[in-house]
Amino acid sequence: MAKELTKIQKAIYDFIMYQKFRVGRTPSLAEIAEKFGFKSRATVQQHLHALEKKNYIKREVGLSRNIEIIKRDTLIQEPIIGEVAAGSPLVVYSNVIDMVELPGVVKLPKESFLLRVRGDSLRDANIFNGDVVIVNPNLVIQDGHIVIAILEDSAVVKRFYRNEDAIELVSENPEYEPIIVRRDNNKFRVVGVVIGIYRNLELKKRR
Amino acid sequence: MAKELTKIQKAIYDFIMYQKFRVGRTPSLAEIAEKFGFKSRATVQQHLHALEKKNYIKREVGLSRNIEIIKRDTLIQEPIIGEVAAGSPLVVYSNVIDMVELPGVVKLPKESFLLRVRGDSLRDANIFNGDVVIVNPNLVIQDGHIVIAILEDSAVVKRFYRNEDAIELVSENPEYEPIIVRRDNNKFRVVGVVIGIYRNLELKKRR
DNA sequence: ATTTGTACCATACATTTGTATGGTATTTTT
DNA sequence: AAAAATACCATACAAATGTATGGTACAAAT
Secondary structure, eight states: OOOOOOHHHHHHHHHHHIIIIIISSOOOHHHHHHHHTOSOHHHHHHHHHHHHHTTSEEEOTTOTTOEEEOOOTTEEEEEEEEEEESSSOBOOOOSOOEEEEEEGGGOOOTTOEEEEEESOTTGGGTOOTTOEEEEETTSOOOTTOEEEEEETTEEEEEEEEEOSSEEEEEOSSTTSOOEEEETTOTTEEEEEEEEEEEOOHHHHTTO | OOOOOOHHHHHHHHHHHIIIIIISSOOOHHHHHHHHTOSOHHHHHHHHHHHHHTTSEEEOTTOTTOEEEOOOSSEEEEEEEEEEESSSOBOOOOSOOEEEEEEGGGOOOTTOEEEEEESOTTGGGTOOTTOEEEEETTSOOOTTOEEEEEETTEEEEEEEEEOSSEEEEEOSSTTSOOEEEETTOTTEEEEEEEEEEEOOHHHHTTO
């Protein structure tokens, strides 16, 4: 059923996604045509037919701006609920700030949530600015785990080590000093363990 | 600017919200007319003009199905990111499971998030099954605070008390036994402090 | 008593939008 | 080499959609 999309089909599909979920308005055929430089809406219509046949979208005849994105079993839409700093502390837990599509293989645990990483202090752990991390708040934290931690009212993503009287949050990137937290500091808390990262390579280029 | 809406205006506004965010398709004037039994689209047009003048929506001329919801300072759309048990432990941190509209007076701190409460162990604290609690993950926890706590891989909402060697999670409802957690239990963690609750009385009836 | 605001209708019209058909050119598959 | 798939165009048409105007009825405010 779900055959591969051609380049243009994929591009159109992505554009629809973008318009629908980011901009908040499903594009009309004319708008899609304009975007891609087509001189005829019929061209778009044919591409949409192709997308429909390949089961990527669904439409009802006659209704304008009516393109339903079929939830792919190979692609999941997930909200990103905040940002964390990989370098110096940053804002966390705003609300849904973005959406990502994840390949289904990623298999998110039910309890996990997504945060976008800012800064590059974990560069050597292969986590980069703009990456989306998958955070499980229910895991038992172990030394060496990459965790999301809250300090005061900002948050960081760092490697976690603990000893007798302190917790150490370490960047992989030597440019950043480790953060030492005394155990009795009650303004500090670990939100969760990073169990995966996701990076959209296509979007990456645009940043 | 933002005057009060009349009954019908509010109903139309809600319908647009519902269609746009739950169904995923902004309604056309004809669809709104049909929904409310209007025989003319002009009637809808006039209501939309009123909504626009009162700064509740925004439209661009000519474009179909193009109604932008203005983020009201008196009404906020927020995602609910999970469920917690007020009685026995339950699942927490699924992803966005619902949306609520909050009266703006609630003034959510940026970092806070929403969870829906299941069970009625906090009945005497006036928190009921189905309520949405506003959780701040960055507050310093104090005795007597109502908190969201994670035990193993489920979560509860209870009152929080601590003494020398243990933490006690107490239900307001005497039918539920307090949960005692030893301080060295590392499978236990407080996710945040409940700083508010929200209950939609209109929806409540449907439950 | 008059004005103003709200809530609707009918009708007409212009645009937008989706649909259908037939055509050309290029690449890919058989 | 022939067939099939892909990628586009022009054109025509019908339906959906938004817009404009003028009207009626009623309640509330002045």
